[in-house]
């Protein structure tokens with residue numbers, strides 16, 4: 001036990017591997033410890049495999065949708081074995097890539113569950129290892145839902161929902177109308193299932209801008225997904241003809257029973273800090289299980305940082321990554337703070353994406369709000385993509401003209417939102433966005449037009 | 465002849481219709497004159513119908529390409545009648561939209577060829593009309609190529625190439641490796657033709673960043689399109705088995721003959737100022753036929769503006785649009801100048817897009833140049849999209865860290881380039897881009913990584 | 929007085945809205961000191977320069 005690492009990173013999800021690599025880039029001697037799979041939730045059972053399935057489902061749908069422009073196809077279907085191995089191949093390439101990057105950057109990797117046994121010491125697979133600083137990046141795991149115990153067969157969480165090697169179910173219930181529930185709902189629907197999504201709150205994506213969340217709900221409904229808001233799952237009974245699920249309207253108390261073949265429980269995730277021995281070293285954990293930090297990502301114990309899903313919502317990979325970089329820079333003696341805007345994406349098609357404040361949040365924060373909108377039905381590019389369902393909505397401050405937020409339902413919204421995130425980081429005004437030349441024909445022109453609409457001078461729509 | 469219009473716009477392409485609508489929004493009495501079709505080249509026979517065909521071709525290709533993730537399809541084909549009417553439907557919706565916008569904004573529209581008959585007077589269909597200011601937006605037309613006279617049957621220009629109602633040819637030659645030649649090459653290839661592209665210069669997209677242009681050529685070649693640079697068409701002979709075209713290597717003088725069924729002449733476009741009576745009113749035209757203007761878009765004759773393809777390259781719709789807005793604001797008494805960055809896009813898949821300076825241009829301008837790159841082969845999002853052919857390349861100034869240019873080969877490059885255009889307009893540094901949180905997993909992360917690579921601190925690639 | 933930062937090309941580093949406002953107010957953007965990172969001229973800079981100019985004229 002001679003080596004004392006400068007930085008020990010616990011967990012190699014997106015937060016952890018970013019932290020480890022950046023600390024090493026800064027010249028530190030770094031150890032990364034991983035209990036399961038390098039790459040964490042995101043690469044193995046999160047962001048990446050879901051996007052692979054979504055792409056395949058979208059292509060399958062595209063084949064059918066293509067009839068509008070004359071595409072004629074017989075018997076389109078997906079070989080699920082091939083789909084599975086393609087998806088797994090991507091995961092392997094990416095997780096293998098992270099291992100390679102560790103090697104290239106001289107990050108050492110140890111497999112095993114890490115546990116603090118002293119203020120500067122962890123134990124991994126029976127071995128004690130010392131570090132000068134620690135970055136806790138242990139991520140999160142799915143919430144459980146009483147009455148709907150996950151068996152990964154009939155009742156699955158997101159990890160179980162990814163396994164579709166044999167066949168898709170006929171009837172599927174998604175409990176939870178957040179990003180994960182909606183993404184799987186669309187995959188299963190497009191792969192042939194009858195899908196119902198229930199959401200406890202009054203809208204899907206409860207924290208989102210109501211107008212764009214509502215539009216997405218409308219579009220998904222049009223695509224054939226049944227969405228029930230203000231609804232909770234009460235219980236499930238296994239019968240011969242399927243799973244009988246009792247649903248309840250949480251406002252009226254009225255109950256109904258639907259029969260399905262599979263249930264996805266996607267009611268959020270909870271931080272994973274248990275068994276880490278945090279008590280032993282005095283690191284505080286809040287009542288929800290998150291490890292609080294200051295804006296340098298340092299916990300209440302100096303030299304011990306926490307990042308990613310284990311520290312606070314939003315539970316997003318790119319938030320974890322940025323926090324990882326911030327923590328690594330501070331652990332390496334720098335002075336970085338986490339004061340960035342975090343974009344948020346749902347990868348359905350069309351995609352939903354947002355960054356910054358909603359209209360309501362901005363008003364509450366005391367801004368005099370101005371709104372600019374552009375519907376994709378007026379976009380030439382959307383027409384040529386045969387995808388005119390969507391809306392671009394910008395929130396500006398009437399006084400300073402600063403861009404405060406952007407809310408998009410559009411193909412490629414995940415990429416379109418990048419311009420908006422940069423705009424907010426740069427302190428761009430709505431005028432700046434409207435004046436910037438956007439290529440024609442593109443979807444991003446819609447952002448320019450929404451900006452111009454905010455000032456009542458858009459070209460392609462009436463400026464009410 | 466009682467009405468005197470505040471602003472008369474000649475031509476209703478993207479330049480003209482933007483100018484007309486903006487001038488009307490500013491309270492001016494506006495007349496737009498159009499000799500042929502409202503919407504000009506772009507909406508009727510340019511940007512829009514080509515993108516419609518490209519989308520259909522991409523979907524058809526996607527069906528085949530999908531085998532990698534298990535998509536199984538029998539007999540995919542495209543009903544060309546349906547494709548044609550879908551494409552025409554989009555054109556109709558958009559041009560009809562422009563007519564509606566004219567009405568909504570109280571822009572009057574007159575059909576007929578406009579000709580100046582006095583300093584403040586034009587004649588349209590025998591009628592004399594007076595205006596206080598004029599905006600010339602008469603656009604451009606295809607260049608001709610001696611020896612390859614367009615008959616719109618065997619030898620077509622872009623307008624002829626759009627007409628594919630009956631069937632696609634077996635063998636196709638595109639003369640010219642610019643955006644138009646490449647876009648049609650991909651459409652025809654994907655629709656089943658054997659396609660050869662010849663380009664006089666040493667690379668396709670001769671003015672583009674050589675590395676990304678070269679990469680695009682490589683990708684298109686991999687897709688089965690034969691590309692011959694430093695090559696010109698000498699002559700064509702019509703024989704029983706097809707069109708025998710003599711090609712010549714312009715460096716060695718070596719000739720070869722290829723046999724094709726159709727030839728697209730896409731050797732650029734020339735300004736359309738003839739017959740306008742410009743001499744009569746003293747508006748200068750340069751030796752290439754362009755109408756020069758100052759940065760306010762005003763010609764040598766005060767009160768007479770020129771915009772779009774008729775005034776100067778690049779011949780791009782969004783350049784025309786912005787010039788239209790600038791001219792309209794000045795014609796309405798404002799003070800606007802044309803000092804914007806113009807992004808440039810080729811809508812093949814993957815797309816190519818650029819804005820700002822190339823490495824070479826930046827070096828010549830006296831910058832100490834730094835380059836940051838990110839190959840899509842390292843992008844998780846690209847993997848899930850089954851589209852890892854591509855590169856993101858950023859050009860920065862070593863001294864000030866300002867972003868000088870961006871050059872992309874990527875799916876959605878047309879939309880990704882928007883962030884880069886905004887960045888340049890905002891005077892963003894490469895650091896600003898690298899520090900902005902980009903959603904995961906997205907293609908736009910590649911922009912962030914290229915920025916970080918420029919500073920040798922990208923996470924997902926080795927930073928050489 | 930300090931002038932706006934320019935890049936070696938001679939282009940003033942200013943956001944589009946600031947360029948537009950300066951033109952509308954008849955000001956030369958190159959004369960306006962920028963307070964943004966790297967001397968970038970922002971809308972506020974144009975406004976305060978304009979006010980300063982106004983008070984000098986009075």
Ligand SMILES: Cc1cc2nc3c(=O)[nH]c(=O)nc-3n(C[C@H](O)[C@H](O)[C@H](O)COP(=O)(O)OP(=O)(O)OC[C@H]3O[C@@H](n4cnc5c(N)ncnc54)[C@H](O)[C@@H]3O)c2cc1C
Nearest residue numbers: 011013015035040041042046047114139308309315316317
């Ligand atoms: C289905 C699904 C789809 C998602 N899609 C997206 C998306 O598209 N975009 C997005 O931004 N986010 C998405 N997310 C969320 C994203 O996956 C998480 O925000 C992200 O993985 C969090 O990263 P992390 O580094 O905090 O932790 P994790 O990725 O959870 O990684 C934590 C790692 O720590 C390890 N670990 C835990 N405890 C220990 C210990 N004591 N010792 C050693 N190792 C330990 C774990 O084994 C794990 O590998 C998705 C999540 C799911 C479930």
Ligand SMILES: Cc1cc2nc3c(=O)[nH]c(=O)nc-3n(C[C@H](O)[C@H](O)[C@H](O)COP(=O)(O)OP(=O)(O)OC[C@H]3O[C@@H](n4cnc5c(N)ncnc54)[C@H](O)[C@@H]3O)c2cc1C
Nearest residue numbers: 475477479499504505506510511578603772773779780781
């Ligand atoms: C196949 C093809 C694909 C293209 N794709 C793209 C693309 O994807 N993106 C892009 O940015 N650009 C693209 N372009 C270029 C784009 O179409 C032009 O840059 C754009 O149309 C120029 O607009 P404009 O307003 O200057 O003129 P035009 O669109 O050429 O319109 C000029 C109008 O003026 C009218 N007119 C001419 N003379 C008179 C007269 N004397 N009196 C009355 N009316 C008159 C004409 O009838 C015409 O309607 C493409 C071009 C082609 C050919």
